[in-house]
Amino acid sequence: MARTDVEILDDDEEADEAGFMLEACGIFSPDFYRNERIFTRENFEKNYDVLEKMVQARHPNRASYFVIGYFALLTGAEISENLRRNILEAANWEHEEGYWTDEGFALKRRMYLEDFQEKIQIHKAGQKLHTARFKYHEKDFLESKVVIGINQFRDYCDHGKIQEIKHINLDGWGLKSIPQEIFKLINLKTLSLEFNQLSDIPDEISNLTSLKHLYLDYNLLKTIPEYIGMLSSLKAFSIIHNNISHLPESVKNLKYLKHIYVRGTKITQTPEFLKNARLDELNKTIYL
Numbered sequence: 349m350a351r352t353d354v355e356i357l358d359d360d361e362e363a364d365e366a367g368f369m370l371e372a373c374g375i376f377s378p379d380f381y382r383n384e385r386i387f388t389r390e391n392f393e394k395n396y397d398v399l400e401k402m403v404q405a406r407h408p409n410r411a412s413y414f415v416i417g418y419f420a421l422l423t424g425a426e427i428s429e430n431l432r433r434n435i436l437e438a439a440n441w442e443h444e445e446g447y448w449t450d451e452g453f454a455l456k457r458r459m460y461l462e463d464f465q466e467k468i469q470i471h472k473a474g475q476k477l478h479t480a481r482f483k484y485h486e487k488d489f490l491e492s493k494v495v496i497g498i499n500q501f502r503d504y505c506d507h508g509k510i511q512e513i514k515h516i517n518l519d520g521w522g523l524k525s526i527p528q529e530i531f532k533l534i535n536l537k538t539l540s541l542e543f544n545q546l547s548d549i550p551d552e553i554s555n556l557t558s559l560k561h562l563y564l565d566y567n568l569l570k571t572i573p574e575y576i577g578m579l580s581s582l583k584a585f586s587i588i589h590n591n592i593s594h595l596p597e598s599v600k601n602l603k604y605l606k607h608i609y610v611r612g613t614k615i616t617q618t619p620e621f622l623k624n625a626r627l628d629e630l631n632k633t634i635y636l
Contacts, residue, residue: 354457356418356464356479361411369415372398383589383612384422385566389474392425400431413438417468418479421520426473439465452486459489463497467520478520478543483561488515497521505529519543519563531555542566554578565589565609577601588612597621608634 350360357363367377373395375387392399399416406412417435420427427435439461448454460480467477480496488494493514495501498521504510510529515538518527523544530539531552539556540563547568554575562579565588572587577598582605589612599605600621618634 354453354460354482356414359411361409362415365406365412365415366418369399369402369419372402385589387419387423389423389425392419392423396425396427400428403431403434407434408438410438410443414464417464421467421471421477421479424474424476427471432468432471435468436465439468450486452490455489456482456484456486459494459496466497466499475522476543477522478566480517480519481540481542481563482517483538483540483563484515484517498523501527501529511535514538516540526550526553528552534558537561539563549573549576551575557581560584560604562586572596574598580604583607585609595619595622606633610634610636 352358357366370377370380370387373387373391375391380387399419403412403416413435416431417439419425441458441461444457448457460482463480467479471477484494493512494517495504495510495513495515496517498518501510501516501518504513510533513533514536516530516533516536517540519540520543523541523546526541526546526549530536531550532555534555535558536556537558538561539559540561542563542565544567546564547570549564549569549572551573557578557580559579560581560583562582562584563586565586567590569587569590569592572592572595574596575598576585576596577600579602582602584607585605586607586609588609591614592610593614595608595610595615597619599608616636618636622634
């Protein structure tokens, strides 16, 4: 099993399966990895019979079920209940329990698969979800500092344990707004809300003065508010594939900011106010 990390497509076999399925749908793999949104529900469903036959031909290969499940969540395409059951079975942790020697990696992988299973269980046609993207060290999982998914997040809130959490990942749950409880977490270090349906960022986000990493890729954002400049600890900020045309000038006040990721937005060059800011240029990078 040539796996480089816990996520689907981080495995050589899964990457190969993805390439075959994308090709069957007339999609060039490098184009997909640059922008996953090019794979649509219409395309998936038009080629569903071919994709299902490809998976059946490889049964009981787990990689093919992971990949078709990943694509079904991404596109919001309709799938059969039989295919859903097979995907859920493939993602059962029992298949890998005891396989991984690194305890931290094993825990991280199990949490990833549980998040994937939850989303496959609730998946329905027309609802776009996505697997979580992990940006955390194994140590954070072992120390129980990471919350993955809306259900675990709600559970921690209900039991008064959310204040202990340093990293929250709510990627791919179709959220239209950021849960208000998050804005009370003044010690939060990482917030990931990729692949949701967020159209704005409320001003309460300025409360998160300990936040170091903010990921908002693949949402519906058109603007970034000026009060983003109040996140005084921010080191990395990612807004890939949003409909954003400019960055607020307050970004120049973020003295610890090292990375700004804007690929797939309408921002095509470094803003003048960043070029002119008296900042450590070696630590200031915008990725267009």
